[in-house]
Amino acid sequence: MKARSKRLMLVGGGVVLLVAAVALVLSAFQQNLVFFHTPTEVAEGRAPTGKTFRVGGMVEEGSIAREPDGITVRFAITDTAKVIPVTYQGTLPDLFKEGKGAVVQGKLEGGVFQATEVLAKHDENYMPPEAAHAVEQAQKAAQTLSQ
């Protein structure tokens, strides 16, 4: 084989490998994006059913309740406009508290959000950005309504 055609093969092989790898990355990216919705969007039915997504907001005061098994927790996430009931099985993060920001990830089933993951803040000053965003959106909407 001539040096020139060897080189072509090498470059061609490299390009094929690269294209395949990039295609793989992009398709995996497309399939695994997790979208975020505010409680208002969920209440208005704008969130997908049967697909994993995230909801953020404040944990509603007085909403945390444990089932007798001690492991299943029910609480509600609110953006001050709408309230979404959530169930979760497992240990809650240390900084999960009523009246504080939290983000839940999971699926909507029969009007109840089945959370597989609960995220709270890392420290006193930090509010999950999604939670802050949800409350901000709801308050903006409330302002426009009252005007």
Added chain:
Amino acid sequence: MIPELGHFALILALVLSLVQAVVPLVGAHRNSSALMGVGRPAAQGQFFFILFSYVCLTWAFIQSDFSVQLAASNSHSATPLMYKITGVWGNHEGSLLLWAMSLSLWTVAVTVFSRHLPDAFLARVLGVLGWVSAGFISFTLVTSNPFDRLLPAVAEGRDLNPLLQDPGMIIHPPLLYMGYVGFSVAFAFAIAALMSGRLDAAWARWSRPWTTVAWVFLTAGIAVGSGWAYYELGWGGWWFWDPVENASFMPWLLGTALIHSLAVTEKRGAFRSWTVLLAIGAFSLSLLGTFLVRSGVLTSVHAFATDPKRGLYILALLVIVIGCSLFLYAMRAPRLAGGGSFGFVSRETALLGNNVLLTVASASVLLGTLYPLFLDALNLGKISVGPPYFEAVFVPLMTPVVVLMMFGPFLRWKDDDLAAAVRKVAPAFIASVLIGFGTAWAVDHVTWRTVLGLALSAWVVLASIQLLVVRLKERAGASAGSRLRSITASWWGMWLAHFGVGIFIIGVTLVGSLDQNIDVKMKEGQRAELAGYTFLFRGALDADGPNYDAARGIIELSRDGRALGTLTPEKRVYRAQGMPMTEASLDIGVFRDVYVTLGEQLPDGAWIVSLYYKPFISWIWMGCLLMGLGGVFAASDRRYRRLAAREATAGAGQRAAASA
């Protein structure tokens, strides 16, 4: 007074870094050895002043001088001494000072260990490092002065984030920073080589040990960080694909590609342009990592937009570094063409394939980390990219990497016969596929991911053994001892690091497939079972520490009636910030960890306890340790020192001849 001295020393360090940035470069341009000679003392003086400044800051923490803003926000008079000292870098300003100090330490190391380098080359390296250093010290002084006063002083500090009050956090940041910043040396060597137009095997050989050492630090830093996350965050995971972790993983991936590409450039003179680009890329990703972690964009892009000074400064630094180096590259690249040619089937091709894959992997992490930030910044909606994406990408990308990684060393440089090479490794390959299926069946978990993971690790182990045997047979007739001695340190380094990858994959696969976890409600005297282990809850008692209140659960662990010890998970509340913390308790073993955390107490007095069974998890860190050790071996190869000595004599000879 002392904080002001520290501040002043930092300003002096900035002045010296500018001297180091300008004078040696001018000297190299004019070929004036007097000007070039300024680089070394300037770098050493700069280190002295940064160190002094750092000690001053540490002193403010140790003395609980809460008139210093930073100490007031990140320390507390009751914090244990160790965490007062490490609290210095547990925040934005202090960690930048640590960054600058690591860079200065690397620069001094270059002045000490690279005496054999040609004067002009060393001068250029120091000049480039001087510019980076000036960028970071001025960033610290202008936007993030760690010595800012808080007047009037507060009586008590706000304490260090409790998550950071942990032995893992004592060594994780310095190791990680030494790794991050270490790539600046590889970068400086690449830029200096571009400037002088001397991008040859000698450059690659000078650069190799530095790059490898930086890579070792980064590997160790990431491994310690992952270990910290495992036992400190309290839910048993070891890697979360969190943006902060990704920030350190991207330069690691590209750095791994770089050390392999450098090997080809040194041995065969090929891949020169590619190696330079990787050196620029690895350092740029280190800067990007610093930007991501330190600018606040991750917490909220909008918070970043409202106080953009810091973020913009690093972003500008990033743009300047990437822009200038790519411009220089574009100017010089046409002259770089050529280099060793090689056939389609050769060790070069295997290394090239892995280089491409590692680069794509690095880019995929970049995409997953930055894309949500872009969308959010442009107000196009909020998304999150979690572990499922990264796992979907990494398994198919890393599988060929691991296969090639063990096949490559069997191939000859330049040209080889594919059929012969395949015949050589076919038995090991087939055996590992069978082992993969067999072991997955034996542990009763036949999923494609488990089979793949086990087969890949078997392939690494078997091929490693075969590689060693082949290597030992090369010198037939010699005694076993002399055959072993004939193997160079860098070969052992390669072998160990690759073997470590196999150990790592065993850990990742088995803990991913076989781990078990239950949350149970337990009253005093109650038992729970998990994976054949019995947990007897003896209740919880008060266990207050110096700066926190805590409840400590007492859990007796046993298996088949044999006592294995007592686990004592804690639930702590740190007084200064009222922040609760879960402190896990572990029974660590070679083949499994048992991991217990204490949840909350229920109104009826019972506790929620989380029990985890984590098979083979420590193999993950053993694998990392072997990879790091491999790097240490590779960097310590006698060849680098021998050649260094020869070049030094040759250089001295030339100089003598020139002056004669």
